[in-house]
Amino acid sequence: xxxxxxxxxxxxxxxxxxxxxxxxxxxxxxxxxxxxxxxxxxxxxxxxxxxxxxxxxxxxxxxxxxxxxxxxxxxxxxxxxxxx
Amino acid sequence: xxxxxxxxxxxxxxxxxxxxxxxxxxxxxxxxxxxxxxxxxxxxxxxxxxxxxxxxxxxxxxxxxxxxxxxxxxxxxxxxxxxxxxxxxxxxxxxxxxxxxxxxxxxxxxxxxxxxxxxxxxxxxxxxxxxxxxxxxxxxxxxxxxxxxxxxxxxxxxxxxxxxxxxxxxxxxxxxxxxxxxxxxxxxxxxxxxxxxxxxxxxxxxxxxxxxxxxxxxxxxxxxxxxxxxxxxxxxxxxxxxxxxxxxxxxx
Numbered sequence: 001x002x003x004x005x006x007x008x009x010x011x012x013x014x015x016x017x018x019x020x021x022x023x024x025x026x027x028x029x030x031x032x033x034x035x036x037x038x039x040x041x042x043x044x045x046x047x048x049x050x051x052x053x054x055x056x057x058x059x060x061x062x063x064x065x066x067x068x069x070x071x072x073x074x075x076x077x078x079x080x081x082x083x084x
Numbered sequence: 085x086x087x088x089x090x091x092x093x094x095x096x097x098x099x100x101x102x103x104x105x106x107x108x109x110x111x112x113x114x115x116x117x118x119x120x121x122x123x124x125x126x127x128x129x130x131x132x133x134x135x136x137x138x139x140x141x142x143x144x145x146x147x148x149x150x151x152x153x154x155x156x157x158x159x160x161x162x163x164x165x166x167x168x169x170x171x172x173x174x175x176x177x178x179x180x181x182x183x184x185x186x187x188x189x190x191x192x193x194x195x196x197x198x199x200x201x202x203x204x205x206x207x208x209x210x211x212x213x214x215x216x217x218x219x220x221x222x223x224x225x226x227x228x229x230x231x232x233x234x235x236x237x238x239x240x241x242x243x244x245x246x247x248x249x250x251x252x253x254x255x256x257x258x259x260x261x262x263x264x265x266x267x268x269x270x271x272x273x274x275x276x277x278x279x280x281x282x283x284x285x286x287x288x289x290x291x292x293x294x295x296x297x298x299x300x301x302x303x304x305x306x307x308x309x310x311x312x313x314x315x316x317x318x319x320x321x322x323x324x325x326x327x328x329x330x331x332x333x334x335x336x
Contacts, residue, residue, distance in 0.1 A: 010210075014210065014255055015210065015213055015253070015255070015281065017210070017211040017212065017213055017214070017215045017253075017281075018211060018215070020215070021215050066164070066168065066172070067164070069165055069168065069201065069208055071200070071206075071207060071208040071255075071256065072208045072210060072255060
């Protein structure tokens with residue numbers, strides 16, 4: 001089944017408490033050298049058929065309407081999932 | 085306290101029907117899957133002298149109610165984002181159009197998140213800056229005693245009501261925050277302690293018209309002596325519900 005990947009990230013100016021907690025965890029585990037961590041979301045939308053531009057446009061609309069909140073998040077990617 | 089006294093059905097069963105008064109004012113309380121405080125909100129409505137009406141998320145009509153409350157809880161398990169799924173529940177279409185037509189609408193905690201996701205109120209609520217769930221009795225300043233839900237308070241009055249949230253940090257752009265401040269739409273502000281990192285200590289806001297109000301703390305848990313915060317009156321939340329009743333009576 002073909003899939004569309006949608007990636008959503010908190011806006012740069014919005015505080016990301018989860019990312020902050022992860023960053024603390026990394027340094028406790030000895031993974032130094034990493035600075036700030038931002039945590040986003042990745043969605044995989046199954047589609048029965050070829051991923052056309054039209055399908056991508058629909059996914060983009062869904063991403064803006066439901067999958068993200070434009071007040072606090074940016075949709076950073078809407079693309080077909082490459083087969084492994 | 086006996087087990088019977090803890091039983092929530094004591095407040096919402098048949099005994100309630102007998103106790104319900106004949107007031108012409110009715111206030112709907114929406115139950116979403118995962119709503120938690122719908123019964124407390126309905127009880128607060130009744131104690132304020134109005135008739136609570138249970139509304140179901142999957143219905144599309146408001147059953148002729150005069151006002152609507154979106155209660156606290158974890159609608160749809162807070163999946164995706166708090167309030168994000170509830171915002172598209174069938175009943176929300178009616179709530180949004182009624183709100184735009186001037187009906188008093190109150191969102192408490194999760195209900196506030198639903199109002200923001202619905203764009204009835206600006207901004208958004210994000211995870212608390214300290215990353216923990218917090219539950220405490222919280223002091224608030226009533227910054228605008230002119231909305232449909234705050235008429236019974238005095239401007240600048242301090243009230244103490246419970247607060248319990250994990251994602252209560254109010255955020256918006258500086259432009260939006262400035263506009264809220266300059267137009268009196270910051271309705272409640274945290275006093276003494278900011279429990280969740282909300283920008284400018286904002287605890288509750290309203291729309292331009294003042295009929296739609298959302299706040300993070302829980303007035304419905306402070307409406308009866310002996311059950312609200314121990315310090316202070318314990319009933320500081322009453323004013324929210326009595327304000328709406330007064331607004332509706334005044335509007336005929």
